[in-house]
Amino acid sequence: MGSEGLRNRIGVGEPEPIIGPGHTFETVTDKISSIVLTRGTTPGWVFGFLIAFSLLMLLNLVVTLLMVKGVGIWGIRIPTAWGFAIVNFVWWIGIGHAGTLISAILLLLHQKWRTSINRFAEAMTIFAVMCAGMFPLLHMGRPWLFFYLMPYPNPMWLWPQFRSPLVWDVFAVSTYFTVSLLFWFVGMIPDLATLRDRAKNKASKIIYGMLSMGWRGSAVHWSRYETASLLLAGLATPLVVSVHTVVSFDFTIALVPGWHSTIFPPYFVAGAIYSGFAMVLTLAIPVRRIYHLEDLVTDRHLDIMAKVMLATGIIVAYGYVAETFMSFYGANEYERYMMMNRLVGPYAGLYWMLVACNIVLPQSLWSRRLRRNVAWLFFISLVVNVGMWLERFVIVVVSLSRDFVPSAWAMYYPTKWDWATYLGTFGLFFTLFYLFIRFLPMISIVEVRSLVHETNEEKTHS
């Protein structure tokens, strides 16, 4: 209640409620569970799902071709051995971070507004990490030997190279995926039990029944549920910072100008949360419109998320400025050349687009009126997604294409298969997301109910 006390003192007045008025336990449960149980499969859902599924089949095609022909179908050529695959890997994994931040850190900080968005933000995390995880595997050229990256007893007597950040990546990403999946699933158990109890047909009763693992809502169950959630939140919290730090090590441990920089870990983490919140907005705005959830995911939620984006965006901007400053201040000719190449070289257009997308346009979010303008917010969220993708492109490609020896320089051009792989992962992401909103409760019923309870309590006391 500290923040409210402060508000009263400085005279801001009562904050808007987090959820719309007039909700009871019954209406919350009805509203969320009916999307899964009684709404049925609508033509709109089928249409969207089919588009996503066709893109997934495109991914299937590309991966098959990749297995047959090798990574040569992509545009990667020496010196740019890391092309789209690594750009997309970093981009997707970054997007996941918002989900973990919302579900873990904000849970520990008792931020109540997280309750309506944490479930699908977590789902977004899991699907984004799946998309991200595919790229390094495909990029290896022989994906079927991916298990060489794990330390397992083998007849080669060989360990992975533990001094390589690429191996740290394997551990970071697999831990991230495991913890996120557990967190998401454990959080969903009471809701799955609700669906089980409300389901009408036998098949859904059995499926939700198995997924809810015998949940009866006894006091012991609740106590264990709370403990498990708290423990998993504690486990997930360092991951918000560590995963993207390790991803940034992929670059900073190398000596390539434009990669070898100490600012990378913090600004990668900020960038990850930045792009993650942009993606949450990109998903939340249409979903709440289509499923009429405006009183659960309110304008206040969008407003807060826009503020988080603004804050992390400024950290990212600081990162760019510091990088540019250090390149010139550091008096290293390769660093200086790299920066000039970024600013005015052959890829300069992309760099300035990135500045426009990540720094300039999001400044509009200082305006409360624009933060409340849903269409504008949706537009900005797309712009930031594009901007963050461009950032990774600039880091990976621009740095590699012109390294130390001019005779080794070469331009990098993505092929149609590069684009197809990227689009294909959108197919995977949205296919899973469509299935998620159709078959699982996309907002946490339990947590919103407890929010309703607390709001009503406060009302009766005041």
Add this chain to the structure above:
Amino acid sequence: MPQIFHRSTNLIARASIFGAVVIIGALGFGLYTIALSPWYTGQHEKLQQPVPFSHRHHAGELGIDCRYCHTSVEKSSFAGVPPTQTCMTCHSQIWTNASMLEPVRASYRNDTSLEWERVNALPDFVYFDHSIHVAKGIGCTTCHGQIAEMPLTERAGTLYMSWCLDCHRQPEKYVRPKSEVFNPFYEPPSAAKQEELGKKLVAEYHIHNKQFMQSCSTCHR
């Protein structure tokens, strides 16, 4: 509300947690056992050869030196498979009518090669050199097994990298005096004595330090 599941489901659910652990463990153990088995590695497999050549007879009972046939073993990466002429040095005089040797005579007559099936084939990404191993006191039988007791030749090792590294990590356990390198009946001394002898020989032969011996690029160039 009627029960969806029978009471026994509780037990099944609990058992499945332990079951998953056991099954995953057993699967890993099973795969590893298969990977090490001769069935998978081809160890001790007797291949179909054009002539059932017996190392036991030639190298063991008759005592022909390895280098009589494998002439390039001291000079080259490849030990060398003898030409038919080498066989005919003796077999133009003895067993001249043996039907078993008809492919050898046919090869000599028609000037075509005998096509032996390779028993020890290392993958192409491994750079292996016989001459250096022989020069540093590694005997033929260290890798090729008790060749003088094989009526039909079989592969003694798995050819897994761990098999190479066994020796590359501790060559002192395997080196022998130069005079014994081509002795197919060589018996290494007791473990304690071998250790003493091995250390002396490793120093004498100037075998590289362990770091070099285990470096990737020593074998994968």
